[in-house]
Amino acid sequence: MKSLKELTRPNIWALKPYSSARDEYSGKEASIFLDANENPYNTPNNRYPDPLQRELKALIAPAKGVRTEQLFLGNGSDEAIDLIYRCFTCPGQDNVVAIEPTYGMYQVCADINDVEYRPVELDEQFQLSADRLLAACDNHTKVLWICSPNNPTGNNMDRQEILRLLQEFPGLVVVDEAYSDFSTQPPFRLELDEHPNLIVLNTFSKAWGCAAIRLGMAFAAPEIIGILNKVKYPYNVNRLTQEAAIEQMQKDYEVKRWVDSLLEERARVLQEFAALPVCRHIFPTDANFFLVRVTDAHRIYHYLVDAGIIVRNRSHVTLCKDCLRITVGTRPENDALLDALRNYSQQ
Numbered sequence: 340m341k342s343l344k345e346l347t348r349p350n351i352w353a354l355k356p357y358s359s360a361r362d363e364y365s366g367k368e369a370s371i372f373l374d375a376n377e378n379p380y381n382t383p384n385n386r387y388p389d390p391l392q393r394e395l396k397a398l399i400a401p402a403k404g405v406r407t408e409q410l411f412l413g414n415g416s417d418e419a420i421d422l423i424y425r426c427f428t429c430p431g432q433d434n435v436v437a438i439e440p441t442y443g444m445y446q447v448c449a450d451i452n453d454v455e456y457r458p459v460e461l462d463e464q465f466q467l468s469a470d471r472l473l474a475a476c477d478n479h480t481k482v483l484w485i486c487s488p489n490n491p492t493g494n495n496m497d498r499q500e501i502l503r504l505l506q507e508f509p510g511l512v513v514v515d516e517a518y519s520d521f522s523t524q525p526p527f528r529l530e531l532d533e534h535p536n537l538i539v540l541n542t543f544s545k546a547w548g549c550a551a552i553r554l555g556m557a558f559a560a561p562e563i564i565g566i567l568n569k570v571k572y573p574y575n576v577n578r579l580t581q582e583a584a585i586e587q588m589q590k591d592y593e594v595k596r597w598v599d600s601l602l603e604e605r606a607r608v609l610q611e612f613a614a615l616p617v618c619r620h621i622f623p624t625d626a627n628f629f630l631v632r633v634t635d636a637h638r639i640y641h642y643l644v645d646a647g648i649i650v651r652n653r654s655h656v657t658l659c660k661d662c663l664r665i666t667v668g669t670r671p672e673n674d675a676l677l678d679a680l681r682n683y684s685q686q
């Protein structure tokens with residue numbers, strides 16, 4: 340791995356971050372706060388939230404098997420994706436390499452940051468090749484984007500190939516594990532200590548059922564987390580979000596129940612979907628959604644919209660011709676989808 344200084348945008352390496360009133364004060368004894376130009380009325384919304392979300396991190400870190408200094412919290416994992424560009428790539432100079440197809444924000448954030456995005460197609464089984472990804476890299480490649488289980492394909496990326504990338508790529512390897520709670524594979528965040536160039540992304544938006552509160556996580560070596568923290572907005576995770584997440588962490592048994600029932604539903608829906616005349620091929624999935632090649636994705640998509648059922652049409656995405664991406668819902672929701680598609684076939 341190159342040194343972190345070599346990988347970091349030089350102005351960011353040199354950056355002296357904004358120091359907020361709440362950064363400078365930490366401690367529980369004080370009761371009179373005249374340091375942040377807040378309004379003393381309208382408790383508790385009158386006070387700025389903890390910029391480093393210490394109480395929440397103290398709950399998340401042990402639950403995720405990491406240390407608090409290996410944890411960054413942001414406004415969705417989308418914030419972490421954008422920050423990785425802003426911290427570790429130079430606009431108009433550096434590039435990143437990513438699997439294709441994958442989650443669209445890696446490219447959107449590259450474009451926003453004027454960083455060249457180099458997609459490398461997966462094979463027909465939607466599997467990645469470390470050799471092909473490494474062949475697309477040059478001296479200006481700072482980041483490799485891997486998503487596992489991958490969106491929109493649903494499958495896990497080959498573990499051995501990811502390990503090779505972690506060993507052989509001299510820049511940062513991001514493994515986005517947004518859907519790993521639905522997968523049987525061990526998550527990479529448990530191997531942070533072995534891989535100084537690894538950044539793992541997680542989110543409260545999927546298994547944790549909290550997409551509305553906007554809370555994402557990045558796990559990495561403390562030095563990498565320190566750089567992300569330097570660049571983030573001082574109060575990037577608001578108090579309402581921190582409170583809602585703390586509440587959800589205290590009910591983590593719910594998450595386990597949701598995941599178990601979604602996995603059960605997933606197995607049932609896949610089986611029933613395979614028997615539908617519209618179904619050509621269901622791709623293997625380790626996530627809470629599946630990608631399916633159908634007879635005519637465009638027509639079926641619009642037919643479902645007319646029936647009030649929204650799925651994701653991925654037909655225009657590389658390797659996904661005539662494919663729909665379908666999220667596993669509740670049993671009645673899934674039944675409504677299956678019923679609608681049975682009727683479609685009879686038309």
Ligand code: PMP
Pocket residue numbers: 414415416417418442486490515517518541542543544550554555
């Ligand atoms: N990564 C992947 C792979 C995703 O599919 C998504 C959301 N669709 C995200 C990250 C973004 O998650 P968040 O809601 O935490 O911004």
